[in-house]
Amino acid sequence: MTALAHSVIPGPSADADTLTLIGSLGSTRAMWNPQHRLARHFRLLLVDLPGHGDSPLPKPGSTIADFATSVIALLDELSIDSTHVAGLSIGGAIAQQLAIASPERVNGVVALCTSARFGEPDSWLDRAATVRADGTSAIAGAVVGRWFTPGFIERNPAEVAEYTRMVADTDSEGYARCCEALAQWDSRAxxxxxxxxxxxxxxxQDPATPPEHQRLIADRVATSRLAILDDAAHVASVEQAGAVNQLIDDFLRGTDERSAAFDLGMRTRRSVLGDAHVDRSVAGTTAFTEPFQDFITRVAWGDVWNRPGIDHQWRRLLTIAILTAVGNEHELDMHIRAALRAGVQPDLIGEVLLHTAVYAGVPNSNRAFALGKAALADLGIPDTSQADTP
Known part of the structure; x- marks a missing residue:
């Protein structure tokens, strides 16, 4: 299949993150005009659905998974390694499929007015038969009537007429094949x-995908946040453009900040503990432990260890003192060895342990001295400490 029709709106810099926008059944990429302001922070990639706008027809029997594959092909063509993806309705289904099947290509997902399953298949097959027989103009008015609330329709007749023409101008066979893809779509599992x-x-007020559809997605996606907007029907990106833009901007930029904190934390963690230890931890990460690994890397290593006022050597010594005080031998042994490998003098560690003995207890410090002595021997570091062990 020929690459999907698209347009690119440059972001604020050459290295700005890409946000790919995939629209609703019966729309073109012009439906995202209210989101152009997001280019203040992102490079925008606007995509026409298969068989919509300037995109070629999908093959008969194509699925949402096939449509997601065509998006990946477009990203490859544009040399985009990864992207945020925002999709509305069928575009939201494609966004879900991308995150499920190609997680390495997806930084963040915005699922707008969409569903994990869009009703019974027969209703979509009936709609496909209708547009094949009578054209998309036969359903355009009813479709757009579900896109917007009655109040919006009354206040904005010219805009509503423009969107009605958009649906009516959609290729009937392209629309029908997308209906057939929706008939098969079910991402719930x-x-x-x-x-x-x-x-x-x-x-x-969305009659096409009511809020319970979004709640189901949010309930089952562990990393999700849910926002239901009042005074909005199916195409909330137009009717509540300001609120939608702010939600997207705040969420995806927060994702970027989270990613930056993780990257900084990982660099600090490697600097303090060494590559070998961190590589073992990363290799041992499972789906169960991954949230904790993410938390400790971002918060402890990415934030606390990088706060101004105390340098890394003092943080190492504080960590050794605290771990001694609470008797956490596993972490203590690791931090003593990491400090010695980093060049912290044994004398200094000994003074910390001696001081800790006074205020946190002799038995704990006694054990810490034993761990330190073993670490010096294992690492081949001369024992020059003048501190007296209890």
Missing amino acids: DLGRIGSPTLVIGGA
């Missing part, structure tokens, strides 16, 4: 596999 940070947005 796979939502737990989504590990990308996910923002789920719904419209409180």
